Amino acid sequence: MSQTLTPEVTWAQRSSDDEPERNYLYVNIKTPDVPKSEATLNITEKNVSFKGPSKKGVTYSVSLDLFAEIDPENSKVNHTDREVELVLRKKDLKLEFWPRLLESKQKMHFLKTDFDKWVDEDEQDEAGEDDYANNFGGFGGEGGGDPNGGAGGLGNIDFSKLGGMPGMGGGAGGMPDLSALAGMAGGMPGAEGAEGADDDDELPELEEADAQKSSKIQEVS
Secondary structure (H helix, E strand, O other), rough: EEEEEOOOEEEEEOOOOOOHHHHHEEEEEEEOOOOOOOOOOOOOOOOEEEEEEEOOOEEEEEEEEOOOOOEEEEEEEEOOEEEEEEEEOOOEEOOOOOOEEEOOOOOHHHHHOOOOOOHHHHHHHHHHOOOOHHOOOOOOOOOOOOOOOOOOOOOOHHHHOOOOOOOEEOHHHHOHHHHHHHHHHHOOOOOOOOOOOOHHHHHHHHHHHHHHHHHHHHHOO
């Protein structure tokens, strides 16, 4: 029989009174090894709920009654092997942050602040274009969103761009292309000879070293 657990949920937010695309919540539901095809995600104006079985025999289930309303059609979701990443558009344009994510004031043991994405309310402008949401082109709306990631307003974020470092293209997570670095090494001082070295020049040295080593062994014995 599958064990049912409440997954860890992390969150952060941004706010704006005149730009809807800068007025949103980050909500990540940690659901490792839950196949997207077997998960059920429902997003309404006041609630986000998730349920899905993992490959390890654990069923994750959570229902979040939100502090205020969101706009489901202009929200986004990305289901990975580790978590469900949500960017939820707040419905009301306000400069003030939500005081909390949930309607209830009760402290929830599974709910945590995502400090990697959090900025203080008065420091949002400093984040500028380097802010997390802007890295994948903001929000948008092809309309109609399918909460399970189909065509429509949800499921269209390219989350592979997140976490990358500017100017460090090529590898996973923004790491540099090591093959390119290897190619650059050929033009660095002292790097020549990796391919053009004359092996015949070094073989006599090895033979002489072996001869000296053999001679010392004989002398000791």
